[in-house]
Amino acid sequence: MRFFDFLLLSLVAGACKASTVDHATAAASQQACQRIAGHLGASIVQSSGAAYDFAASNAWNFANALLRPTCIVFPSQAAHVQAAMREIYRAKSRFAVQAGSHSAMKGWNNVQDGVLIVFSNMKNATYNPASDSIILEPGIHWGEATATLSRFGVAPVGGRVGDVGTGLLLGGGLSFLSPSQGYAADNFKALDVVLVDGRLITATATNQYSDLFRAMKGGANRFGIVTRYEVQAVHVGTDDETPFFGGFIIYDGSTAEALSKATAKYVREVNDPQAVLLTTFTTIVLQGVLQTIAEVFLFYRGTSLPPSIFGDFLAIPALVTQVGPLSYTQVLATIGPESVNAQRGFVQHMGASALAGQEQLYLDALTHYQNFTNTFMNPASGAGMNYSTLAFTAVPASQIAAGRAKGGNVMIPANLKKGFAAVQLAQQFNPGVSAIPSFVQQGIDLLFRQVPPSPGLPLYVNECDAGQKVFESYGGYELLKATYRKYDPERFNVQHCQGPIGL
Ligand SMILES: Cc1cc2nc3c(=O)[nH]c(=O)nc-3n(C[C@H](O)[C@H](O)[C@H](O)COP(=O)(O)OP(=O)(O)OC[C@H]3O[C@@H](n4cnc5c(N)ncnc54)[C@H](O)[C@@H]3O)c2cc1C
Incomplete structure (x- = not known):
């Protein structure tokens, strides 16, 4: 168990207020649910009961767990999804889809007065x-x-x-x-x-x-x-083989500047496809006092962590160093389900940036993150925030090249050759907070303006703020828009389902 993992935060009590929707929206989802239930039956389409209650309130972001869909469809085959989508489309109902439920974005994996499709019966x-x-x-x-x-x-x-x-x-x-x-x-x-x-x-x-x-x-x-x-x-x-070497190193918050410089250097210089780096800064409130720690996850497919790649991180004095030979299952378990930010019951928020390898960009991001946390995690601020993270995932040039060799994607611009860091700025709120206060959201928005993406880099849609123009940052934005027009000419998805903006 790591330094901050013992902070077992109590589950949220307190009633939630359903948001109001207009009559036409409610009628459309009622109609869709009735028709889908007519096709698929009451065991697949549920509007109440234990399975409904669990699925409706299981979203990782508590703000999404407060939403109450008109019905939940639990498909076990594609034909069930087809039947549901046909009726959603016909009735012009709102809808959402939920797989692992970890979206931080409000409304992206649950829906108030709409049809929710939950994949908990399709797990092969x-x-x-x-x-x-x-x-x-x-x-x-x-x-x-x-x-x-x-x-x-x-x-x-x-x-x-x-x-x-x-x-x-x-x-x-x-x-x-x-x-x-x-x-x-x-x-x-x-x-x-x-x-x-x-x-x-x-x-x-x-x-x-x-x-x-x-x-x-x-x-x-x-x-x-x-x-x-x-x-x-x-x-x-x-699981009997250990082709990887690595794990995690935990540092005192006072090392943050040195770690930021080491991370920037790694992003600038390392292009070994076997090397992996994730640098995180986490701030919590411990007995009323702000505590920041840094944790670095570092792996190499090989028998050691090469000093030429990871030497800077290994040289910074650490509180805990836990590295060794690992199976892939052990690599995946390193962050661990006990991490505070994997737990449910809290309003969550994420936002994205993307930085090229210049050192000053990382130092600036750190300074703005620290100013933000010092302001909004101070219990006297009334923000109700208990956890804040700044994380850098190294996206090396080897990753970009591997994607291109496999046909390419819509995210990476054609002229991007150098590696960068995907930046995540995340916040978690206290039990009992059911929505992000507007003055806090303004602070978050300011933080994004202070840590803008370097020119020409794509933002990461899975860890963004719902208001960020992620698709616009993609190299393939024009293709994305043209493809959307072709497959959804009536713009049904953007009008009836919450998700990224820009189409
Ligand atoms: C604790 C934690 C750790 C994370 N770690 C990582 C990480 O290591 N790497 C990383 O890249 N990201 C990571 N993320 C971000 C993660 O990629 C996103 O949260 C992702 O959206 C989660 O997918 P999900 O299936 O769990 O969530 P969901 O909320 O169920 O789905 C996410 C979105 O995809 C849509 N969706 C899901 N399934 C389908 C489908 N079959 N068809 C159409 N739409 C669908 C949903 O409607 C929703 O909008 C992490 C997030 C958290 C909270």
Whole structure:
């Protein structure tokens, strides 16, 4: 258990107030739910009861757990999703989709007075050695997928926290395997997609849906509902094998400047596809006092952490160093489900930036993060925030090249050759807080303006603020817009489903 993980924060009590919706919206979702239930039956379509209550309130962001859908559809096959989508489209109902439930963005994985599609009954993961492919159903979580597939010695390029789900793929996906394999989405081989009108298609890089296939590598929830992912298998070894070396190092907050410089240097100089780096600064309120610690996750596919790559991090005095030989399952368990920010019951917020390798950018980001936390995590501020993070994920040039070699995605601009860092700025609020106070949101917005993305770098849609213009930052923005017009000419998705802006 790590330094801040023992902070077991109590579950939230307190009633929640349903947001009001107009009569037409409520009537449309009632109609859709009745018709879907008519097709699929009461066990698949539920409007009350234990399964409904659990699914409706299971979203990781407590702000989403407060929403009450008119009904929840629990599909076990693509045909169920088709039936649901056809009726949602016909009734002009609002809707949302939920896979692993970890979206931080309000309204992106649950819906008030609409139809929610929850994939908890579609959780298979299989390996096909003939094609060296992994087939994932959308309801599986990364920890479950790794546990199922490790006996074959393979893994998908997936999340770094086991409890997160497959929605990660549609936003791109930053994995511990990414420096050698590209974004998670770069590893798509085929996608079964239910389009907005209920048609089911299979998209690949070479068939008639190749434009859709590419758009779904970063297009998030805008282009259809995926009912089956076929992805490239990565040979990571079984649980008896330890081809990786690494783990985590925890530092006192006083090292933050040195770590920021080391991270910038890593981003500038390291382009070894076997090397992985995630640098995090976390601030918590401990007995009324702000405490910042830094934690670095560092891995190498090999037998040690090469000093030429990780020497700066190893030289900074640490509180705890836990590194050693690891199986892939152990690599994935390093962040661990006990991390405070993996737990449910708290209003959450995320925002994104992206930085090139200049040292000053990292020092500035750190300063603004510290100013922000000192202001809003001071208990006297009334912000109700208990946890704040600044995280840098190194996206090396090798990751960009690996993605291009696999066909490319809509995120990375064609002329981008150098590595960068995907930046996450996240906040968690106290139990009992059900919405982010507007003065805090203004502070968050200011923080984003103070830590702007370096020119030409894409923001990461899975860790953004809902108001950030992520799609506009993509190299393939024009393709994204054209593809959206083609597959959803009536703009049904953007009008009836919460998700990224800009289409
Ligand atoms: C604790 C934590 C750790 C994280 N770690 C990482 C990480 O290591 N790497 C990384 O890249 N990101 C990470 N993220 C961000 C993560 O990628 C996003 O939160 C992602 O959206 C989660 O996917 P999900 O399936 O769990 O969530 P959901 O909220 O269920 O889904 C996310 C979005 O995708 C949509 N969606 C889901 N499934 C489908 C589908 N089949 N068809 C169409 N739309 C769908 C949902 O509607 C929603 O908008 C992390 C987030 C958290 C909270």
